[in-house]
Amino acid sequence: MKKTSSFISLFVAVAVFACMNLAVAAGDLTGQDPVEVKVRLGDEKGALRFFPDQLEFETGRLYKLVLHNPSTMKHYFSSEGLSRAVFTRKAQVLGADGSTIAEIKGQIREIEVYPGGTAEWWFVPVKTGTLKDLNCSIAGHAEGGMTGTITIK
Structure with a gap:
């Protein structure tokens, strides 16, 4: 026994x-391999919008958010709520040839993307919610329609 x-x-x-x-x-x-999500900040015709302006993420998944600005003016991708709801792995600034020219680590509140520029934000959402604070913080841009919603499930 x-x-x-x-x-x-x-x-x-x-x-x-x-x-x-x-x-x-x-x-x-x-x-994890990152899930790539592409967002255009404005367009060639001067529209003040995010394309798309409704973003959806899932907790626990690695994302590579590719922010491209095809317009002739600079734009910001700004969301305090998203900043608090994710673990940022890194953000990268890409050169004209697509190579990484800078890497930023730590908490990201907003990313400024110059005309013709591209930036990548690698993050893992850790908190669920609907965030209605996505905007371009340049004077007049949010009022002109450059806003959006982010949902994290």
Whole structure:
């Protein structure tokens, strides 16, 4: 009986340890391929809009948000709510040839993208909610329609 009890205890301990390792492995976000989401800030005709202006993300997934400004004026992608709801892995500034010319780490509140420029924001959403604070903070741009909504599920 003592051998059976010891065997059962050992089996339970191994099973619990195996389950704990599976849980840790399932939570490892470093191996994910990013989901790419592209947003244009304005357009060639001077429209004050985000294209698209409704964004949806899912907690626990790695995203590469590609912000491109095809217009002739600079624009901001600004959302305090998104800044608080994500873990930022990095932000990158891309050169005209697509190469990375700068990398920013830490909390990002807004990204300014110059005419013809592109920036990437790599992040993992960690908090759900509907954020209605997406805007371009340049005077007159939000009032002109450069606003949006971000949903994190």
